[in-house]
Amino acid sequence: MSESTSARLSHLTVLEAESIHILRETVAEFANPVMLYSIGKDSQVLLHLARKAFHPAPLPFPLLHVDTTWKFRDMYTFRDQFTAQHGFRLLVHQNRQALAAGINPFDHGSQKYTHAMKTQALLEALAQHGFDAAFGGARRDEEKSRAKERVFSFRDRHGQWDPRRQRPELWNLYNGRIDAGESMRVFPLSNWTELDVWHYILQEKIPVVPLYFAAERPVVERSGNLIMIDDERMRLRPGEKPSLKRVRFRTLGCYPLSGAIESSATTVGEVILEMVNARQSERQGRLIDHDEEGSMELKKREGYF
Amino acid sequence: MNTSLQPVTDVSVFLASHADKELLRLVVVGSVDDGKSTLIGRLLYECDGLFEDQISAVRRATAKRAAAADGTNGNGGPLAQGLQNAATGTLPGEELDFSLFTDGLRAEREQGITIDVAYRYFSTPRRKVIVADTPGHIQYTRNMATGASTADAAVILADARLGVLPQTRRHAYIASLLGIPYLAVAVNKMDMVDFDRAVFERIGRELADFARPLGFTQIRLFPVSARQGDNITQASGRTPWHEGGTLLAWLESLPHQRHLDAAPLRFPVQYVLRPHQNYRGFAGQIASGSVRVGDEVMVLPSQRRTRVTAIDTFEGTQEHQRAPHSVTLRLADEVDISRGDVITHLEQPPAVLHQLEAMLVWFGEQPLDRSRRYLVKHTTRTVPTTIEQVLWRMDLENLSEVPAESLSLNDIGKVHLVCKRPLLCDSYRDNRRTGSFIVIDALTHDTVAAGMILGPAGASAGRTQAGSLITAEERRARLGQSGGVFLLPEAPEAEERAFQLERRLFDLGRHVTVVRGDTEVALALAETGLFVLFHTTAPQARRALRDHGLALESSTDLDGWVRQILATQERPQP
Numbered sequence: 001m002s003e004s005t006s007a008r009l010s011h012l013t014v015l016e017a018e019s020i021h022i023l024r025e026t027v028a029e030f031a032n033p034v035m036l037y038s039i040g041k042d043s044q045v046l047l048h049l050a051r052k053a054f055h056p057a058p059l060p061f062p063l064l065h066v067d068t069t070w071k072f073r074d075m076y077t078f079r080d081q082f083t084a085q086h087g088f089r090l091l092v093h094q095n096r097q098a099l100a101a102g103i104n105p106f107d108h109g110s111q112k113y114t115h116a117m118k119t120q121a122l123l124e125a126l127a128q129h130g131f132d133a134a135f136g137g138a139r140r141d142e143e144k145s146r147a148k149e150r151v152f153s154f155r156d157r158h159g160q161w162d163p164r165r166q167r168p169e170l171w172n173l174y175n176g177r178i179d180a181g182e183s184m185r186v187f188p189l190s191n192w193t194e195l196d197v198w199h200y201i202l203q204e205k206i207p208v209v210p211l212y213f214a215a216e217r218p219v220v221e222r223s224g225n226l227i228m229i230d231d232e233r234m235r236l237r238p239g240e241k242p243s244l245k246r247v248r249f250r251t252l253g254c255y256p257l258s259g260a261i262e263s264s265a266t267t268v269g270e271v272i273l274e275m276v277n278a279r280q281s282e283r284q285g286r287l288i289d290h291d292e293e294g295s296m297e298l299k300k301r302e303g304y305f
Numbered sequence: 306m307n308t309s310l311q312p313v314t315d316v317s318v319f320l321a322s323h324a325d326k327e328l329l330r331l332v333v334v335g336s337v338d339d340g341k342s343t344l345i346g347r348l349l350y351e352c353d354g355l356f357e358d359q360i361s362a363v364r365r366a367t368a369k370r371a372a373a374a375d376g377t378n379g380n381g382g383p384l385a386q387g388l389q390n391a392a393t394g395t396l397p398g399e400e401l402d403f404s405l406f407t408d409g410l411r412a413e414r415e416q417g418i419t420i421d422v423a424y425r426y427f428s429t430p431r432r433k434v435i436v437a438d439t440p441g442h443i444q445y446t447r448n449m450a451t452g453a454s455t456a457d458a459a460v461i462l463a464d465a466r467l468g469v470l471p472q473t474r475r476h477a478y479i480a481s482l483l484g485i486p487y488l489a490v491a492v493n494k495m496d497m498v499d500f501d502r503a504v505f506e507r508i509g510r511e512l513a514d515f516a517r518p519l520g521f522t523q524i525r526l527f528p529v530s531a532r533q534g535d536n537i538t539q540a541s542g543r544t545p546w547h548e549g550g551t552l553l554a555w556l557e558s559l560p561h562q563r564h565l566d567a568a569p570l571r572f573p574v575q576y577v578l579r580p581h582q583n584y585r586g587f588a589g590q591i592a593s594g595s596v597r598v599g600d601e602v603m604v605l606p607s608q609r610r611t612r613v614t615a616i617d618t619f620e621g622t623q624e625h626q627r628a629p630h631s632v633t634l635r636l637a638d639e640v641d642i643s644r645g646d647v648i649t650h651l652e653q654p655p656a657v658l659h660q661l662e663a664m665l666v667w668f669g670e671q672p673l674d675r676s677r678r679y680l681v682k683h684t685t686r687t688v689p690t691t692i693e694q695v696l697w698r699m700d701l702e703n704l705s706e707v708p709a710e711s712l713s714l715n716d717i718g719k720v721h722l723v724c725k726r727p728l729l730c731d732s733y734r735d736n737r738r739t740g741s742f743i744v745i746d747a748l749t750h751d752t753v754a755a756g757m758i759l760g761p762a763g764a765s766a767g768r769t770q771a772g773s774l775i776t777a778e779e780r781r782a783r784l785g786q787s788g789g790v791f792l793l794p795e796a797p798e799a800e801e802r803a804f805q806l807e808r809r810l811f812d813l814g815r816h817v818t819v820v821r822g823d824t825e826v827a828l829a830l831a832e833t834g835l836f837v838l839f840h841t842t843a844p845q846a847r848r849a850l851r852d853h854g855l856a857l858e859s860s861t862d863l864d865g866w867v868r869q870i871l872a873t874q875e876r877p878q879p
Contacts (some may be wrong), residue, residue, distance in 0.1 A: 011328040011433040013630075021590040021629035028644055028685070052619035054586070055629070057580035140424045147423040147438075166449050167752040168668050170454035172590075173682050173743045174640045177750040191435055194428045199320060269316040276313050 014199060016049065019188040021153055021172060023053040023135070026186045027060050029176035030133035033186075034126075037063035037090070038084075040252045041208050042137030045197050046189060047088075048206050050135075062089035064125055064134070064257075068117035069094060070105060070229050070254035078209045093125035105256045106235045116255075123159040126183060131287045133176070133184045141193045152176060153185040161301050168249045183196050198275065212271065214248040214263040225259030250275075326428065329556065330450040332437040335462030336472040336481070340493045344531035345425055345438050345497075351538040352427040352434075354552070355406060367402040403531065410503060422448040432555050433461045433786065446479070446715040447668040450755055454478055454741070458487040458559055460552065465498045465528075475701045475710045477512065479560055481519035482664060482717065482757065484737055487559050488521045491552060496530040500543040500832050523565040527552050534744040542632040563686030568628075570594030570602075571731070571739045574646045574682035586617055586633040586641055592684065592738035594650070595627035596634070598856065605647045605729045606642055606657055608868045612637040628738075646721075646738075647688035647729040655739055659855055660762035662696070662732075665720050667712040669753030673720075674711070679753070683728045683742035690744070693762075694721040721762045727855070727873075734759035761787060761873075763832075778833035784816050786874050788825050790854030791866075795842055802863065803838045809867055836870060 026033055037043050050059055060269060065079060083090040095103075098116035105113045126134060127130045133265060150166050152174040167175050189197070201208060217227040220240040227234075229242050234256065238240070247260035248271070265274045313319045335341045349355050355575045416865050425436045437452030453459065459480040474708035480488060490512050498504045509526040517526050527536050528544050529552065544845050549555075575589035596602075601612045614646040615635040616623045626632050634648060642648075647655060669674055673692055681690040698718040704786035733740030744754035770799045781787045793799040793806075803819045810817040817836040820827045824846050831854070841851055855873055 009327065010324050011326055012324065014328045017590060017629045017631045021575070024588055024631070025685070028576045054578065055619040056586075056617070057586065122456075141426050144423075147425060168451045168755070169752075170451055170743060170755045171737070171741045172455075173741065175682065175743060175745055175752045177680070177745055177752070179750065191424065191426075195323070199323060202320070203324075231618075272320065273313055275318045276319065287340050 014051075014202065015192055016200075017192065017197060018047045018172070022055040022174070022188040023050050023103075026133050026135065026167070026176065026184075027176055028053070030184070031059045031172075032129070032131050033133040033135065034046060034064045034129065034131040034134040035059075035061055035182060036122075037065045037079070037138065038252075039065065039071070039079045039209060040137070041197055041201060041212060042139065042189060043202055044206050044208050046135060046137040047190075048200075048204055049188060051086075059088060062091050063134050064091045064093060064129075065092075065228075066118060066121045067092050067094045068113075068121070068126060068254050069099065070117070070233075070253045070256060072209075072211055072228070072252065072258075074211050075209055075252060078207075079225050087215075091125070091129070091130070093121055093177075094132045095121035095124060104233075106256055111255055115302065118288040122267075126159065131183065132178060133186055135186050136190065137189050138187050139192050139194070139197070144225065149187060149189055149190065151190050154178070155183050155185060159183065159302075184220065195272070196273065197266060198272050202272065208268075209252060211249045211252055215246050215266075215268045217260065218242045219245050219247060226255065226261070228255055228260055230255040318432055322654065323428075323445070326431060326433045328435065329432045329458065329461065329559065330435050330437070330456045331458050331556065332439060332449075332456035332485070333460045333462070333740045334449055334476040335493075336438050339462040340404075340407075340531040341438065341462055342404035343402075344460070344491065344493065344529070344537065345436055346401075347531050347534060347537055348408035348429050348436070348553070349406055350401070350403060350423060350536070359406065360401075363401060363405045363568075366405050367400070367499070370405075388737050399537075407778050408614050422452045429553060429557055434556065438619075440844070446475070447666065449668045450474060450479055450483060450668075453485060454755065455652075456480075456483070458489070458556070459485045460489045460491055462493045462531075463508055463512060465492050465501075465504055466510050467507065467856075469515070471702055473512065474619050474704065474856070476515045478519060478572050478699070478701070478704055479717070480522060481516070482666075484621075484733060484757075487521035488524045489527060489552060489555055489775045490524065491527045491529045491531075493529050493531050493533060495528045495544070496858040500535075500541075501527075502527065502544075502546045503514050506543075507549075525549055525555055527555070535696060541743060554877040555863070568593035568736055569594055570597065570600075570657060571684075571736065572648040572780065573686070573729075574642055574644055574648065575685045575740075576644060577642070584635075584860070585639075586635050587648065588631070588633045589685065590631045591626060591628040593628050593736055596648075597625045597722075598623075598627040602636070602652055603651050603654060603873055604642055604649050605649060605654060606727055606872075607641070608648070608865070608872065609638070609640045609827050610651070611640050611742065645684070647684070654872070655729045655731050656761065657729055657869075658724070658758075658761055659727045659873070660693075660721065660723050661728065661730070662719060662721055662762050663742070663743065663756045664759065665712060665718055665754045665756050667716045667754050669717070669751060670714060672711045672713040672755070673754075678747040679741050680745040681722065681728070681756070681846075682745060683730060684739060686726075686728065687745075688728065689747065691723050692722045694745075695719075696721060706861050719759070722756075722853060723762075728758070730758050732760050784834045785813055786834060786836065787872055788831045788836065790831045790837045790839050790850055790856050791870055792850050792856040793838060793840045794857060795847070795861030798868065799859075800840050803840050805863060806866055807838055809863060810870065813867070813871075822846065827854075 055061055085156060095117055103113055105236060116270045138146055140149060148163055150169045153161060154167055155161055174186060218229045220236060220242050226247055245262055246264060248259055248263045249260050263274055265271045311852060312768055319333050333341050423438045425438055427434050437456060439452035444675055460472060463469055490509060491504050492508050497870055505528040513524055527549055528547050529536045535543060537549050538551055539789045540551055571594060572589050573590040574587045578586040578588050596613060598613055598616060602613055603610050614637050615634060616626050617633040634669060649655060659823040675692050679690050679692065680687050696719040697706040697709060698705045698716055709718055731739045740758045742756040743752050744756055746753045772847055795801055807819050815836055818830060819838045822841050827839045831837045841847060855869065
């Protein structure tokens, strides 16, 4: 093995080259890939890397937004503007049956709601379009069961993940072979950390939803979380009084299930400063992960990302 | 040691230091209960790889476990032991079960073991570290190999009370097999043996004696207690006799990640970008070496020569780029290139091998089956392959080579592979990127083995040549060629061309002959080191030889054939 001491490579450079390799490898090996687009910061980074991977050609796959209908209004606005600006092909999928049945985060609890509006909706969309590979922006540093995830994550005919049946993954050699009906979830950001993502957003000037930056927003305090009242569908519990607080979000999902943090960070630089000093993991504000110990693992087994 | 406890006030200063950090990939291995999870948990905790809510979750879980252990069995697990120690005041500071930071799966928590490789992330002042946390149980040797495949350094744990176990040796062997240059042996649980220097030195000597001949660049020994934090990030006052510093200092001191930019250029074409008529770019990651606009290059396996006219990236066209960057190359000529081809400089091209010898780590639940069809994925090329022969299997108890017909789950052995299309490769020792491959079962699509290329088949020893005291090595040294069968195209004029080709090769100083019809004779002559130009139209004979030799393309001219034949030969030995 040859070594050289002349040229140092920063870790972001190495991570970027590795992610681009994964993106190209997937497009080369699958017939009908799609990129899941959740409008969050990881999605934005993933999309940016995809543009780099296929430049000067347009993206060789569409984006898929699995829409629970309960995202923040700012997210919908950002989604439509950003994808139109770049001419990306955007598919939006909602679980119509669950919507018709009136499934919502207030009456049905976060578990049942997430299963119907996210997991089921995702599986429906993948089946409906016959996608055989789906990119996601998940990172291994997010959650303990994510740390066990492969870059190419094999799913059976029912979209299910079985940690005991994962394919060993060596070097940068990814096994993309599947049978009809089976699919692969592909995670090009596996080795990135939350800090890397923000650092890259700063370095590459990648636009993100304004909700990541502090502003005065109407919130209520609910079981230790600050929940934003984003529209008139929000239901207040007895005794809850909305107040204006200077808050921002570390992670974005459905607004009734995403906890805000009090903050004064209004730029990417300030967000990074706040993050390295605050030392709370980003998924803390995500109510659906804390239903019970091992909750993410169970969701993944059923087909959740 | 908690370096970032001081608030960061200037983001540009912070990011400048962060941006400059290099990536180090580390694998931590050891037997069950050696304390891997605890060691990694400790590293994460002390290097700020954890957040407050994760720490408080573990604090809660620790208390819950302790309560449960207290109620059921007082003397049972190591935790109960730890608590007892804590109660008697032998433990300093807070008592956290560090292993709880890492074991993420339900089944793992239930069984108290690590099943699958997991990746963790932390930073040191100089480094960003990706840790592969690998299972110690023998049943999961494959996962250990998985974690080791990308690692620059390995930490092997040994239990101070138990010493060097067969599994410890096995792990050291696999780490060396996978080409990890730096090895640290952490003799753990030193607190359980009163930090006895003699114990440490006995275990260290035994493991170092074992590991030294395996080819590591550096082997270091550390007396540690993962549970209590001795010599991990902080030097221990309880081992005043230890002069080797801490594990963290060692990680910081290692030469940076191995760069492949000084090796010969290897650019496996990954994807052809063709957005419109006037643009044709070859996208890929530079596996090794570097490339410059204007460079003369060769495309393999066609051996067509051309020139690099542009190195395209999203940021714009660049003059020069090196491994491991992902770029897009444009070339001067309209050369037919597709995924799986390799672009290289004219000097030091990779070997073009149909038949090769390799080490395999077998992962499949089903044992290796020589009659089964496998696929080899090597760089961006996937080719149908049969495993012709298992040369030997490694006995992991005593690291001896034993005869074998097959390989089963977690076996490691040397095999002879026959690929339907050639691999454009280097030996794993020379180039980790172009010397590695995975084996996929063509039917089930499972990844059944990891492979490391040794070289052309028959090059390594006389084992395959039963009945001869002369090795292939000796023959090659004498003749300056390794021999082989070259199947001429089925075209009617091929017979006439065979003699022209023979003349051409003979004039180039090669030992060559033409054989017609008899495959046995052809193979026997090739074994003696001759180039055998084989011509027949009998389908049976052609089929029999296609798997053994190189089938020359009918579309190629005489010069093309000469190049193809010479490319199958190893570079002359110095």
